[in-house]
Structures are given as C-alpha cells and as structure tokens.
Amino acid sequence: MGAPDIIKQHLIDPEICIRCNTCEDTCPIDAITHDDRNYVVKADVCNGCNACLSPCPTGAIDNWRTMLRGEAYPIEAQLLWDELPPEVPLPDLGGETETPSATTPTGMAAGPDTAIQSVETSSHTSPRAPWSAAHPYVNLHGARAPVAATVAGNYRLTAEDASSDVHHIVLDFGTHFFPILEGQSIGIVPPGTDASGKPHYIRLYSVASPRDGERPGYNNLALTVKRVDQDHEGKPVRGVASNYLCDLAKGDTVQVVGPFGTTFLMPNHAEASVMMICTGTGSAPMRAMTERMRRNMAHFNGRRLLFFGARNANELPYFGPLLKLPKDFLEIHFAFSRDPATPRRYVQDAIREAPGSVAALLGDANGHVYICGLKGMEAGVLAAFETVCAGAGLNWSEVEATMKAEGRLHIETY
Secondary structure (H helix, E strand, C coil), X not given: CCCCCEEEEEEXXXXXXXXXXXXXXXXXXXXXXXXXXXXXXXXXXXXXXXXCCCCCCCCCCCEEEEEEHHHCCCHHHHCCCCCCCCCCCCCCCXXXXXXXXXXXXXXXXXXXXXXXXXXXXXXXXXXXXXXXXXXXXXXXXXXXXXXXXXXXXXXXXXXXXXXXXEEEEEEECCCCCCCCCCCCEEEECCCCECCCCCECCCEEEEECCCCCCCCCCCCEEEEXXXXXXXXXXXXXXXXXHHHHHHCCCCCCEEEEEEEECCCCCCCCCCCCEEEEEEEHHHHHHHXXXXXXXXXXXXXXXXXXXXXXXXXXXXXXXXXXXXXXXXXXXXXXXXXXXXXXXXXXXXXXXXHHCCHHHXXXXXXXXXXXXXXEECCCHHHHHHHHHHHHHHHCCCCHHHHHHHHHHCCCEEEEEC
C-alpha cells in the first residue's frame, strides 16, 4: 500500500482576520478567496509559497493543520467558521507517512497603520524589521480573551472647523502586561454586533506613543483616530470603531487585542537615520518613533526627516507640537494640498524640493525609510525617490532593492 497523502492545510483565523484583502491581493496563484463573511485558502491550489504571510497585519494568515488530503476542510465549510477548528490528530496510519507537501512557516505578520479594514502592504516594503529593532511581543491577547483598558484621556487634535475630526486617545492598561513598540498596532473590539448579528470584527490602530508609554513610566499608550463619516468615494458612512473611539469619555473601558506587527519597527542603533513620510493618521507611528528618539536624544545620533501631508494646517494632527521641536532634532517638510495661502503641494513634491537631505539618507547604509498614509501617495513618493536619486548619481532600483533586503524600507498604506 502506498503512503497516505498528508498536507499542511493553510487556514485563516476568522477571529483575528480584519478582512483587509491583503492576502488575496498578494497570493501569486489565486489560492485565496472570500465572501462577505470570511477569507479562506483553497487547499487544492495553495502551494505553501508563504508569499501572503509577511503582509498580513494580524497573523491571521499564519495557521496550518496537518490533514489527510482527502479530508481537507472544503471552502464551503471555512466560509461559515467563526473560529478555527481544533487540531485533530491523524488516524493511525500503520507507520506509513510521508513528508507534508508544505512546511509550517515561522514568523509573524507586520502591522498596519489604519483605522479601517482596507490595509495594503506594498510589494516594495521590506519583509523584515531593521536588524537593530527591539524584539516585539505579538498576539498576547486574542479576540476570545481581550484585555480591558481604561480611557485616560480623549482629545481632539484638529481644529473645530476642520473637516477631519482626529482624536488623540490615551488608554491605560493598569496592571495588565501589554508591551508595545513603536510601529506596532493594537486591535479594538467595538461593542455590539453587525447587521447579521455577528460580533464586529476587530479594527487595527497604530500606536502613537513610544514604548515607555504616552506618560513615561506608566502602563499606557496613545492612538491617533480619525472619525470616519464617509468612504473613499465621499459617500456617507459611519465608521463603527472610529466613531466608538472618538466618542469615548475618560474612565470608559475598551476591549483590546494584540499587540500586532513585527516589521514596521524603528532601528535602535545610534547611527541610524530615519526618513518618515506620512499623511493624516499615518502620522501615528511617526509620532511614536519621534518621541522615542526625543526622549533618548543622547543615544540617537543620526538624521531625522519628516514629510507630512494634509489639506491644510488645521487638518494636521500634532501640528503645534511639531513646530516646537528643535530644528536640529527633526527636519520637517509640510505639504498642504488645499491651503489657499500656499501653492498645492503633496509629500512627493516636498521630497523633490529637498533633494540634498533625501539623497543623503537614501544613500546612507544606516538610512531607514517609513511611509504610512493613503494608498494614493505611494506611487508618487517612490517616483520622487527615483527623481532625487537620478539627480544625485544613484540608481533608485538598486537602492530600493538593497533597502528592502536589509529591512530599511517600510511602507504601509490604506
């Protein structure tokens, strides 16, 4: 009798999946599909290439079951799951086994920086963290056992007459162990159920405070949350999690899962230089990194550049505090697209207008780049890099490949 056909069936955990479509977009062989409930992997198509693992923001994609091929979970069953099935031991095969057709991967997923579910991880981004990044903790608290945090403060960041209602929300974890690094994100569990009576999916938010807390030495963190009241096409829509968070009062409790993210992390060696490019609430991880460096200025000796885009200054989170930072600590380039007092500029325009600083950092072996914000900015920023490199005698394609391989180019857009 021939050896039984055993596979490592690739499964997606519906409890922590945020339905961002990153896995389906990334899969090179169309092995992933979805309906309005779940994302699932086709066992008869998946070849275990692992291309979908790194881009997943929560690690939901990193689940496997050793199965007889003939007993693999069908797509129809997976689409109805609310949680992963338990591990089931293989039947007694009389000592006849063969190597599974796909090995179980290791490693966790990167974390996105967004308050909605349409997170995308660029093909240009580094699949690994900087070599000097601190070790991240991930998935300490899942959807079935979230940790309760208390709202210590909720402050509006944008002007009252601004079209964007952006809040700075501080969460206190009390005695709960919840370590976080700059560039990581947490999941918020909105209360209540959706239209089908199911609990709401978790929503991910990047942490806007450094590892020692919004208030140093306290077990807390901050989020930058924009109230969502319209979709990308301008149609009215009420964001479930963003409105819930923006309406919280001091003393309210919030259910939190995570932390998430292992690649969008800042370097910790003293010689590292950092270029941060963001729009809107994509500023959250940049604020965390900037604060970490500001509080440890004696350690971080590299250059720091920030390109920050918004419609105008009233729409810009943290505009006032940024202006108070020493000029020799952070080189700031604002880009306002709808300010009647200035010509229309986007972050890519600001990058082209600072070729010396940009080229110096891109050509630096200790230079690291972080890009976070709306998906539409990515192509323009990369094109600006190509232009700047050409003017400095650098080949952007070669620079980009080196930075990706060395964990120095990180892009998260939505």
